[in-house]
Amino acid sequence: MKKISLFVTITSVAIVLTVSAFVAIIPHNANHYPLVTELYDGSANIVSAIYLDFRFYDTLFEVLIFSIAITGVSMYANRVKESGKILAANSPLIKFDLLFLGMVIILWGLYTALIGHLQPGGAFSGGAITASGIVVLTMAMGSEKIHKGVERFKLEWIENSILIIIVLYVIFADIPSGFFFPGFSVGKIGDFFSGRGALLLNSTIGFKVFVGGWLIFYEFSKRKESV
Amino acid sequence: MALVETLILAIVALSASILFIKNRMTIILMYAALSTMAVVVFSIYSAPDVALAEASIGLVFTVFLYMVVLQHKGKLWVAFVKVSDSIDELEIELLSSYCESHELELKIVESNLEEAVKMLERGRVEIVAGALVNMKNSLDTRMTDGFLETKILYFGERESSKFLGGFTSFSKASKAFKKGEISGFYVDLFRYLHSALKNHTDLVPEYEERNIFYSFATIDDEPELLRSFNMYLSDIKKEGKLKKIVERHVR
Amino acid sequence: MELNLFLSITIFGIGIVIMVLKRDLMIKLIGLGIVETAVTLSFVIVSHNGPLPPILTLPIDRVDPLPQAMIITSIVVGFAVLSLSLVFVVYLSSVYHTTDSYKLQKRIKKDEQ
Secondary structure, eight states: OHHHHHHHHHHHHHHHHHHHHHOOOOOOOOTHHHHHIIIIIOOSBHHHHIIIIITHHHHHHHHHHHHHHHHHHHHHHTTSOOBOOOOOOSSHHHHHHHHHHHHHHHHHHHHHHHTTTTSSOOHHHHHHHHHHHHHHHHHHHOHHHHHHHHHHTTHHHHHHHHHHHHHHHHHHTTSOTTSSSGGGSOOOTTOSSOSTTHHHHHHHHHHHHHHHHHHHHHHHHHBOOOO | OHHHHHHHHHHHHHHHHGGGOOOHHHHHHHHHHHHHHHHHHHHHTTOHHHHHHIIIIIIIIHHHHHHHHHOSOEEEEEEEOOOOHHHHHHHHHHHHHHHHHTTEEEEEEEOOHHHHHHHHHTTSOSEEEEEEEOOTTSOSSEEOOOSEEEEEEEEEOSSSOEEGGGOSSHHHHHHHHHHTSSSEEEEEHHHHHHHHHHHOOOOOOSEEEEEEEEEEEEOTTOHHHHHHHHHHHHHHHHHTHHHHHHHHHOO | OOHHHHHHHHHHHHHHHHHHHOOBHHHHHHHHHHHHHHHHHHHHHHHOOSSBOSBTTSOSOBOOHHHHHHHHHHHHHHHHHHHHHHHHHHHHHHHHSOOBHHHHHHHHHHHHO
């Protein structure tokens, strides 16, 4: 059985490789995207304009998949019986260093998320960087102190209620620009308040990814089970 | 663009070498190296958004998750059948010293013999301890080397006899034997002594089988555990540590 | 065809072979991660038809932004899938004390009897 599966895999990969060697890539350029972005969106970062505006439904369902994954993780992590903890750093110098580093990483992540429509970055990478900052803080203070925050702030409720904001944005996104506040207008390219809903979406989705990353890390480090 | 081709070739080599490595921690670190190279390739190919997303999500947070899952000590799950105090303490001391030398955490589940064998077959535990003897027909699973010599005592018919006649304790088996429910059974020395001292049984064994050793039963699809346990036993036999432990608990 | 694209498809194949051959579930998941990296690489290589990143304030020789925007989605979805399957692996190993797929299959079969 193992030999057959190995044979099938290797032959199929070889077929794909040989076929792909003869396929020519047609020269392409979606040149309309820069133009359309300049006229209708106003973000300096065209990639951000695509995934926050022109193809926003992709991002919406991606965020849905992310929250479903978090729900599944917390469901199945509760079935694992034992619980454990990550100990705090022993030396006060290392503890201070890690605290400082964690704070800086969190600030960097917030900046990356907020400035995503002007520069490379954006909600997803910014949120993940902020969650990594939480991981560094956990190394400094120990998991018990940090993870009290999960219960105190009711992170799962926050994480799910952000979805409502995003869905409301989808419903009201086509309202003439500048209806709610200046961030919804196309604006001048390169300005902080430009790119329609980019600022709102970057901050909410970034916060959601941050909370989701924290929750996933919480569930994995709370359950101590050798693999 | 020779740099990019070199980097992608390095990714090919790293991912191919994962095929030949068994240690999981090494594989995760190699995956981290591979993703880092991919991040460099993305930034050279002028895709900074993708590079940042891959670096923060696909590299850092993924490796964090794997590390959190893998960081803890391994565990040795043992199903423990209580027989009598001296051999119980001896077995627990042997198992815990094995765990100390292999950096494992000992987890003990107490149960009776049938349940323990069931749990062993289903992978819920890895070792069954409880004065098991390494005879051929005692258990289907693999037995380790012995650590203490003992005798097997036969009562009644020798050919058709089963271990304790299928009962859980010696006293029940001897009652059933007296009533004639079973034609014969055999039992090891410790179970016989434990019960005989308590209840003053008048049954006399008809036949003794020597050169039998107490040992542990391990799960049959993990030969590495069996091998390392046998290595450990022969090591402490050479050092003379086994004799000391046995003398401390068994007179 | 470009060499780099060919090499990235090779990485895809190696990832698939790792997923088939290795018996440990964790290493299978790492193989899945390698496959995702290869897909991302090939998308980025295909999108590369200009020297500059897709930012409006830069001059006009920019790369194609659409494949990059789509592949960011795939990275995040890959992370969600990874965390969900990792929690399944942890749960299975907490019950059966192994992550080897053959042993797991055997033990689960015995459990169902």
